[in-house]
Amino acid sequence: MNIETVSTKPIAGQKPGTSGLRKKTATFLEPGYLENYIAAIIEGIGGVEGATMVIGGDGRFGNRQAIKTLVRMLAAAGAKHLIIGQNGLLSTPAASCVIRKRQATGGFIFSASHNPGGEHGDFGLKYNLANGGPAPENVTSAIYKATQTLSSYRIAELDEIDLSDVATVEHDGFVVEVIDPVTDYAALMEELFDFDAISGLFDSGFRLAYDAMHAATGPYAKAILEGRLGAAVGTVRNGEPLPDFGGLHPDPNPVHAKALFDLMAAPEAPDMGAASDGDGDRNLVLGPGLPVSPSDSIAVLAANAHLAPGYERGLAGVARSMPTSRALDRVAEELGISLYETPTGWKFFGNLLDAGKITMCGEESAGAGSDHVREKDGLWAVLLWLNILAVRRQSIPEIVREHWARFGRNYYTRHDYEAIETERAETLMSELTARLASLPGEKAGALTIEGADEFAYHDPIDGSLAEHQGIRILFEGGGRAVFRLSGTGTEGATLRVYLERFEPAGGDHALEPQQALAEIIAAAGEVAGIEKHTGRTAPDVIT
Template sequence: MTSTFARFDTVFLLSRFSGAKYSPLWPSPSSHSSLLSSGIHLRTKPNPRLQSIAASSSSGATVAGTESIEIKSLPTKPIEGQKTGTSGLRKKVKVFMQENYLANWIQALFNSLPLEDYKNATLVLGGDGRYFNKEASQIIIKIAAGNGVGKILVGQEGILSTPAVSAVIRKRKANGGFIMSASHNPGGPEYDWGIKFNYSSGQPAPESITDKIYGNTLSISEIKVAEIPDIDLSHVGVTKYGSFSVEVIDPVSDYLELMEDVFDFDLIRGLLSRSDFGFMFDAMHAVTGAYAKPIFVDNLGAKPDSISNGVPLEDFGHGHPDPNLTYAKDLVDVMYRDDGPDFGAASDGDGDRNMVLGNKFFVTPSDSVAIIAANAQEAIPYFRAGPKGLARSMPTSGALDRVAEKLKLPFFEVPTGWKFFGNLMDAGKLSICGEESFGTGSDHIREKDGIWAVLAWLSILAHRNKDKKVGEKLVSVADVVKEYWATYGRNFFSRYDYEECESEGANKMIEHLRDIVSKSKAGESYGNYVLQFADDFSYTDPVDGSVASKQGVRFVFTDGSRIIFRLSGTGSAGATVRIYIEQFEPDVSKHDVDAQIALKPLIDLALSVSNLKDFTGREKPTVIT
């Protein structure tokens, strides 16, 4: 190999990253820009050889390049801080723009995979449309080609939701895929970017691989890059260079086809087309804006104006694409009007999270997954034979446990992180699962899936109202939830998030709690609560025997109440402290009490035991859900 910097007929324009302007990513493409962020030169002008794609995008034209491609070796050095969290590597955009930062991690990934997992193989590439995705796409494609990948399937304009990446991997039998996203974190030059890798089953890479990637980032010395022009991502079609090819695909079609297989679209269409049923979906200017109109409007008959913030933007419209009561306030305000819609939902940056609302009614994520599981067999065709098993993340409330017990289904409690559900799904042990962090999904793919959850709820409502005539009172979201509580009891639940705390203080707080746990004894009194046990949650995977330790400090009391403390691994700066509070209430007469009132004694206890204010300096949480 030639040890030199690869040159791609380009000039270096770093000024793009100061005073950048934002434009919609969908449907009109933006022009190519140039970048030097990894010793890799990106072109400033479209490759003339790709112009035929622009002229015949609908035909899926194939553009042939040279018979072979030259592979160059770029010298590099290790860069600190490239250890992945629970959902890949996330940092500020400016960090990823540093020379070789992204390229090092991508090369370290290839150095960590068995040769058969990528040599002459097909990989998928897509992301949530945030700032830097288009430039990153070109870097990843060139390094993939340099390492001998046979084909890249990339979403048009680099767009593919996280659930869609999983769906495409599975449908097209790809060997894996790259997801460019920082999920629900803000986007733009001053904010966040992220990258992760999913395996051939469509699930996030296991810790055994992410640990290898990190190890290789500490010793990397070269980056293998193919000297090929930038690929035009604005039109569907195939570009070939020797034995390497890039196919730009429609980001919606494979995912839509899967949803049509899972759900009864005729049933849902009957609900959304009713004159007496109001629907609203807030895409938060994130990736599901590319999916909302084709699915909800074009296929299911929802009104065009039912889609809010439906144009994906590189900076999410200066918003925070996290579907909760704080950041999806516009939707919440509409849903809590007297004349608000009957059903509302939002999804996050990369489309894997969801929030569900009825008119003046919020459904907690913990209740949502339990209610979907309790109604799945009768309302969703995919589950006609019944779910195989149910699972939740450890901090998620115990509502799902009660459904599993009543339905006599296998049940699993796993650490936070969707990858822990994947092994159970692949082993045929799990069908429906969820996390309290607004993540819900099933074994149709190996990622949580925001639009799937919305369609699941619409299926339940459509099934309950299929015989209702116009003018008759419809079964509402609140009716479904309250009926569930009457049957199973209510798990009052709340989460307090303290975002971007100083890492040192946050870690000292967790160590303080671990010290309390190490000395705790069953039967000890904590105010009016009696301790059943306290621990730092550890999980042994029943499929492969792998162990995940230190997954959250738990205080579990004899009445079933729980307090849990975790540091989140999904942020890009500082530490996010999460406190989870739960209390079970079987008495129907108390089910309408506000959760913050019902949980106040436990909340006060959590703040007292943790000494959170002293360790973090925080007077109040950033977000309460």
């Protein structure tokens, strides 16, 4: 094949965040922008000579063209075998599944996850390792270093790749295999869950409303829920992946999934509501009249996981990100298993999973997963809930309230202040950091600060240190506020404030979270000077 070497220069700002590089779609469409970043990944991972790579994405605008560019560059770099989801589609957990099943060298995932799509939306690219998990910090640091020194990239001349046809094509020993994106993932789910029991649940009249948000999970949900499990046709809503997600913002939260929340609050609500995000790794679960917070969801799943065949032997351990509520900690204590607290970002769970230290893990940002793949997995979480419901034959509200009665309730909320001017957000964080040593003993609103620190994580497997992972403020009485800047946005900075207090078993578990947390919300705003630094009197999104 003919290979062209193209001269280039470093492009500023190509630093991967917690889930790869995310920018506005228009930025990725700038001449050479995508090519530079792909070349930096190839260099940062030590080359791809002879490699087998999995490629897919969430179907957003630009996905197919970006894949075709990647194919040409991997061919030029000496890769030997590419496995690509049909029409360029692979949900993030399905990509992890295929990488692991096919023993691939790694994988490229084109996605900006829960960010909006379309020509005027967002785009992204991340690299996953051979274990199926996101590249850790030492790899993303090497990729970023390569972006700063790049002087050329190589690209091959190839015949047009037909991504719509499930087929295998060879070009001078270079193999491109287009696969059905659902098959391997669906087979894995059938190994983990009692599909017959779940089918029986649907046969009994159980009603589910699953919103795929015109994103990657639609084909998976239709094939598994409606096809294999027998849920009624129409159970999967917004099931066709669209380049702009049908104008929807594919983030399953009360703002962007409002129609589903309204449905589940209505008198004739179905038995369960669920949704996944743009690339299928997040989940939302709602019972009639009772949304289940992601922090509570992972705790309930861990407490009941033994009811599913894939977890009937119990859990080796569990992990959560630091800002996630401590509801999971109480389950781990009762089960007598280890609990690990990591920074935000699924990549931090990878070493624990690979070492067999944990079986299940989760984040407050609607993420839950297990050792079946190395990504969070939205549809997996929904299927585990269905398996639990099929065995216990109770409603979601009954299961959740029984959980609170047993373990106590961690009242929890997250307040997001979006698109803040980056300098102002960083000033807020730096000034708060500078005051940490003096905060204990101070009053904040009606509360007294008991402790304050900046979270750092020592990986127990490889010994690496991740610093500056969020500020924790502990209040007398057990309340907590956590502050961090998100690494998943593409415009300005997003300040995330996580607020929590514990109500023991036998206490009042019926309060609305914003009401239960009112004093902590006020104290957090005062101690950080949120209004002063951001000009905002209220968050943009509350979850």
